[in-house]
Amino acid sequence: MPRQFRSLISALIVLLVFWLIWSRLHIVIWVQMPWWGLLLLAVGIYLVIDYGIDQVFGRRR
Structure with a gap:
């Protein structure tokens, strides 16, 4: 899955x-x-959600 789509x-x-x-x-x-x-809290929440999405969609290739 392309990085832009993720x-x-x-x-x-x-x-x-x-x-x-x-x-x-x-x-x-x-x-x-x-x-x-x-700002740090918002960035941290974004990184946690991004990591979770990467774990869900990143391993299905």
Whole structure:
């Protein structure tokens, strides 16, 4: 599977997950976190999801 196709799939899955979370979120929780901490958290979540997708789709060749 080409790398661009896997990147597209991972981006769509991340958007779907965030959309599902956003549509169900009714309670706002305020956490004191600097902007760079939130950025690191977002990058970490993306890497975990990307690794999971690679494990699922990468081994089927």
